[in-house]
Amino acid sequence: MSLARNTLVQATLTLGSRILGFGRDLALSAQFGQGPMMDAFTTALMLPNMFRRLFAEGAFAQAFVPIYGGVRAREGDAAAAVTASEALSFMFAVVAGFCILLQVAMPWIMPWLLSAWRDDTGVMFAATTAAQLTMPYLACMTIASLLSGVLNTSGRFALSAGVPVFLNLCTLFPLLAPYVVEMDQTTVLLATSAAVSLSGLIQMALLWWGVRRLGVTLRLGLPRLTPGVSRTLKLAVPGVLAGGALQLNSVVSQLLTGSNEGARSVLYNADRLYQLPLGLVGVAIGLALVPRLTRAFVSGDHEGGRRTLDDGITLSMAFTLPAAVALFVIPFFIIDATVTRGAFTSQDAARTADVLRHFAWGVPAFVLAKVLTPPFFAREDTRRPMIFSIASVAITVALGSALFFGLERAGMDGVVGLAVATSVSAWVNVALLAGTLMREGTWSLSGRFASRFARVLLASAAMAAVLLPASVFYEDLARLLLAKEVAVLAVCGAGALVYGVCLVLFRAVSPSELKAVLRREPNAEGSGASTPSGLD
Template sequence: METMALWRSTFIVSAMTMLSRVLGLVRDIVLLNVFGAGKDFDTFVVAFRIPNFFRRLFAEGAFSQAFIPILTEYKSTKTHAEVQILISRVFGCLATFMTALTFIAMIAAPAILYIYAPGFHDDPEKFALATDMFRLTIPYLLFMSLTAFASSILNSYGSFSTPAFAPVLLNITMIAAAWWLTPYMAEPIMALGWAVVVAGVLQLAIQIPELWHKKLLIPPKVDFKHEGVDRIMKLMLPALFGVSVTQINLLLNTIWASFMQDGSVSWLYSAERMTELPLGLIGVAIGTVILPSLSARHAEQDQVKFRGMIDWAAKVVMLVGIPASIALFMLSTPIIQALFQRGQFTLEDTQMTALALQCMSAGVISFMLIKVFAPGFYAQQDTKTPVRVGLMAVAANAILNVIFIGFFKLIDWQAEHMALALASSGSALVNAGMLYFYLHKRDIFRFGAHWKKLFLQFAIANISMIAVLWYALTWYNSELSQWIRIFEVIGLCVVGVLAYSIGLIATGFRPRHLKH
């Protein structure tokens, strides 16, 4: 029954995430078609990435990982009235802190931009536009922090559909702004800034009715001395770093990319968006679903079920993540051509983005495994281990950036942004590998004997898919219209999935093997 519940919840989150990611692709197609991969879009990507960075750092990242285990513990051991008091106090403290942070960020916008994208400072017009865009979009941080708070509560109570649907509104709002608001703006790109703010309000608003229905919409009260708030803050401080390694690496990459040729930020952004499709569909969905369940098993001191949940999640991630990584690498150029190459997005943009995607695809499975392994520590209220691992990953990213950028400069190749993508993949591998090392060392989770057969089955199925895709690509025609190219890519994906599925079945793999 528990496996079915996990599958049901994972399916709901995956379905909503798939809708969000598909609309996200439509959004990126529209935006790149309207604005191209040049100065203006580089400016928006940088300005929007900053509130996104802080959102994931303070809200969806560290806050959720610290709040959900404590809230789950309160649900299991205390009365509903005590849970309501905890929610009220956390609400008040979070809103107060994030409001103050938002105002400080607006005032310090030029300094933040100088740190985040120092290369923009050489172009005063570009820097000024980025500063204005950042000041416009930073309130998104406050609204999304409260949205993450509401989502964490609903997820802890087994409600996943509304929180998972919320990101869809951001994509719809940005598409609408690009099409209809842009012509009325003195700086057309600023339409996207207004869309971001509106989307933040909408994502919070749609969760209020469900919180009210569950009697969890409690008026905020500021009390930093409350026992639950105090514990959450203590868990958050190290978690701020541990859960945000990816975002910190993206920050470092953006700093590097700001010194590279115009378009570098946009190429990396477009490639990153493609890797987020499988990551969001499975990795994020699994991580979202298992954290409350792992926290409950830890509160019950049921180590067998705790270990079994991680094992189940790892199977699902491996089943989907490995072929997704391979397919993104092999189909990088057809995918980018089919989705983005039109309007202001040129053939050169396609080629540069495809190179970045190939480099990033190597890290997809690692990013997915991080979403499985990290909750194993957070559910036990251990935030120090992910921090230790995070430090290693950030150090690896910094070192690899220097090595790869130096290499590309040495060979004088005008695709330095590839170095940043390769470094991100390498850093993710270090992160996932070290998380597993500590899980194994502490006997929390390890790949048991049954994984030997699974790895062999996965290997055979993936080799089958590679062979079929290699042959099918010889039929791909890049000279056709965009819609025909889209159908060609869909056909390639279907062929790949069929080859992979047949390979799995031929090796004896069956859905029942995913039970825990």
Template sequence: MIRSILTVGGWTLVSRGTGFARDVLMAAYLGTGPVAEAFLVAFSLPNMFRRFFAEGAFNMAFVPMFAKKLEGGEDATGFARDAWNGMVWILLAFTVLGTLAMPWLVWAMASGFAGERFDLAVTFGRISFSYILFISLVALLSGILTSHKRFSEASFVPVLMNLVFIAAMGLAAWAGWDMGLTLAWTVPVTGVAQLAFTWVSARSLGYGFTLGWPRLTPELKHLAVIAGPAVLAGGVVQINMLVGRQVASFTEGAVAWLSYADRLYQLPLGVVGIAIGTVLLPELSRRLRAGDAEGGRDAFNRGAEFALMLTLPAAVALMVIAVPLCQVLYQRGAFGPADTQATALVLAIYGAGLPAFVLHKVLQPLFYAREDSRSPFVYALVSMVVNVGLAVGLLPLLGFSAAAWATTLSGWAMVGQLWWGSRKMAAEAQFDARFRKRLPRIMLASAVMGGVLWGAAQVLDGPLNARFWHFPALGLLCAIGILAYFAVGALIGAFRLSDLRALRRR
């Protein structure tokens, strides 16, 4: 399981790295002006519905059922084909409706937009909304690939998207094209490329899907029953994001600040949290089908331990050196010092919530592997109320950063509920002695690393602000933090170096 997590995490690291390169170019070309904000809102629309329908709700219901059919030798191919046909027709209708309703969707996303920002967002949104069709089908095919433990192919898909975006921006800069329109048209092009890649990968496993009429089989009815609450839970999560953008839309540049900060904290979240969630869900589903409670408990504990071992120091680093990170990585071209300070503030707040966002990915598979999508929905509903109350209530006091605080605090509220609900489950949902022993030591090692990072940042302040030395200085700062964390962690027993060497060999 850890080997699979490292495979997904490695590819996700490449994905987040290329995605960051994409955003650095976007920040340099567009800054935080009207075109940048309009595109970010337009691009977030198909991605929001993708997480709502496909990657969140549908896959959380589809993957456990599909994995269990594979484990039990049932007709997994027919089930996947029926799910494919049903999704195609639903998504076609949804794409047409969403494109026609784009002005209302943009208003729902960012009612603070007016004039140029609003008109551009509507134009970009109509061009890019068809992405929801392609990427949702990609999510289904990726679920099939991960159930067959073909993690590399599924994890390469986001990398492909980022490479297409980088190439498109380079071509637009060379040819003198309008950068905003180029980015908008690149969105559906990436969707076609991603779908073609995953379709070929799934076909190599014997899943050659074509367009056909959907059949409402008993299995699809059961899938719909399970997916219903998961869709609602996914909708609650997206409402939380929607509230954040609404709050930010009333401050010029804030939508871009939140987006650029989001890219940085998504790096550890994707590498660790999403990788573990991707692997843990089919793993727990198979073990439940086989009646292996002890194996399920060990998988859950090692996944949680591995996640926090990498996430807690990353969270501390994002809070302690937020300004140097944003300054060195983003501040150039149209992205100025004021943008750096605002983005760093949001990044530090998101950093405080990073462990919560990762623990979501560890705890939720406990419920979805049992086909329990109702409990996460109820928890998400409570989390939504917390998020809306904090975002609206703190806006007069904190301004645009209220959106980030609401996201972080509601994330921790969600973790508390997931943990409390998991306590009623069988043995595999309980933390074992090794986890309870190592967690406080991981926290102590992360705190010591934070102190070392702060001191090193003061010493390196000059090079961090020098034009040609800022990248080497930031690299040295990160290396100091890594060395401090692993040295202290090994010394106090937060983890064993033999464990890390075993992971490296795998």
């Protein structure tokens, strides 16, 4: 299957999950606003969510797929299944033990994580219990990540992209329950936290079924540090760190905001919006790139690898830049029109919008990092991306701390400084990744690529020209169209239409090129009649 087709499968299914996730976030904001229970929930979800993004959304998969695919190509399916089973058993034992340790230690950890509410025993109890309830999700994601890697290596992207929808489905039920039966905020919080772990069990079971349907038999046995496991960990652990710079930066930011009431809720809402293009485009292209790049480098087809990477960068920017422009130009319009309701006020929306605007100009870098790391992973080089990732996190810690506390002392919102630091560090990471690839000849900035990228920029500028007046006359548009929700849909639709037309007019893309990239590759793995029903 072609890169664009694989990306389309990933992005379409991820979009469905993100739409439900947006509905869940609306329910969360309506129930809790930016009060103590919202801070408690975002803190309880912080560690499991970080591991979900590190493992289930690409970083671990990008490190594991070349290892599994290499063994499969050299030694066959049976040897690959043994390697995967050994890695699965060892990782699950380690992560399950880590989860239990965190659950036991959480009463002592939570006052440090959520210091703003340290003196409120009710909030501390609710936050601690919620965090203990969400921890099993982390262990489930360990198994799910490896199962997704097995499916993706075989060209099966649909199931691994589709199962995250159960996180949103499961958590929506307790959040909507207060509209049917009377429930206090603490009960809703604990029920929603338990639903997170339930969704992990469902995702793991479905992926296990998918792998069995594929004909691959994995066994969860006693953990052993075999040579195969040692080699997997040697590459995978740095790979997780390398591919998870954005997630690690997000955790650093959340830790810094523990002393500021409502700040963690602001970060959560801004994070969910700017992560949308990352999930739809960056992760989808990143996962689709890894198998193709692995085949190219294993076969010695370096020119094919360069073309694949060029296509990935061009596609990712064509889809990402308009999203970044919209988040930068009309952040308050988007948030107030969609999220403000119930306990979430327009003042909350204004604070979140200020933070989102400074995440927005980092969005292209967040996506580019997802596209530029697979060439390293495909050659089993995880050390250099890990070093770049550590440098990125160091910048976030240093610059973010300085801006956060500096702005707080100046009477301004320190969370804005964390957004600035995160975006700066993301661009530094991209510069290091791209510079290394260009220096060693893996990728080069061709004239054709530069020309097409400039045309995408022009189309994005034209879209911004449409969105900017809408942000100025937001209230007038809402009155004219009778509802602010209708207004934001109309404005975003108009912007998307202008952008699409300009892409064609400026010849950044053409209909024939779109048909070409969506055409199935005849020799691609995973194509053909042997595709199991329901998996592709």
